Amino acid sequence: MIELAFSILAANFTHLADEIALAELGGGTVCHIDIMDGHFVPNITFGPPVVKAIRKVTKKALDCHLMIEDPDLYIPAFAEAGADWVSVHQEACRHLNRTLELIRQHNMQPGVAINPATPVETLSEVLPIVHHVLVMTVNPGFGGQSFIPQTVNKVRQLAQLREQQGLKFRIEVDGGVSDDTVATVVNAGAELLVAGSAIFEPRKTERNAKRFLKLAHAAAKASR
Numbered sequence: 001m002i003e004l005a006f007s008i009l010a011a012n013f014t015h016l017a018d019e020i021a022l023a024e025l026g027g028g029t030v031c032h033i034d035i036m037d038g039h040f041v042p043n044i045t046f047g048p049p050v051v052k053a054i055r056k057v058t059k060k061a062l063d064c065h066l067m068i069e070d071p072d073l074y075i076p077a078f079a080e081a082g083a084d085w086v087s088v089h090q091e092a093c094r095h096l097n098r099t100l101e102l103i104r105q106h107n108m109q110p111g112v113a114i115n116p117a118t119p120v121e122t123l124s125e126v127l128p129i130v131h132h133v134l135v136m137t138v139n140p141g142f143g144g145q146s147f148i149p150q151t152v153n154k155v156r157q158l159a160q161l162r163e164q165q166g167l168k169f170r171i172e173v174d175g176g177v178s179d180d181t182v183a184t185v186v187n188a189g190a191e192l193l194v195a196g197s198a199i200f201e202p203r204k205t206e207r208n209a210k211r212f213l214k215l216a217h218a219a220a221k222a223s224r
Contacts, residue, residue: 002220008196011200012202019200020058026208048081065194067113072102079107088110089112096126151173159189162189173194182212186216
């Protein structure tokens with residue numbers, strides 16, 4: 001099932017509720033929230049208070065991508081704020097299995113993310129327990145970056161492992177996913193498509209989302 005996870009990092013923060021509503025009208029079904037701490041990545045974005053505020057204006061799944069150090073310390077706060085899905089970086093977790101179980105214990109869907117230079121093989125022991133795997137198709141930290149073509153191989157590898165092992169995790173891609181690259185990642189096996197810069201644009205957000213999803217669905221149909 002192809003879904004647009006619209007990334008609010010590219011939205012107009014002064015009218016965030018309106019921006020979210022427009023993305024939803026365009027077909028967006030997941031609200032992707034990039035949490036950055038200025039340590040694991042060189043940028044600072046949102047925290048639990050913003051997630052709590054967003055929870056009040058949408059019924060869509062809140063997909064919190066934690067690009068932070070020591071994520072275990074903050075998982076309870078994101079649960080309390082209303083997050084539905086939480087992904088943590090393999091590179092940031094000393095005890096990844098424990099962290100993923102902590103997310104599940106707080107009644108959220110656990111996900112694991114990997115940077116462009118991190119091999120898929122590092123996830124082999126946790127694939128059976130995650131809701132989704134987030135493949136970073138840019139280096140994390142900033143929106144609007146260019147797509148890294150080599151990362152498509154990770155998506156393809158994860159899709160093959162999922163089929164071979166009979167697993168049910170979903171494959172999410174984040175970074176530089178646009179009208180020009182969406183067919184490539186969908187053909188490789190991605191179904192959760194994080195897009196921000198390609199979606200949010202003054203007076204064009206709804207239209208952009210509809211066009212993006214049309215391209216994604218066409219690619220999925222062609223690859224069957």
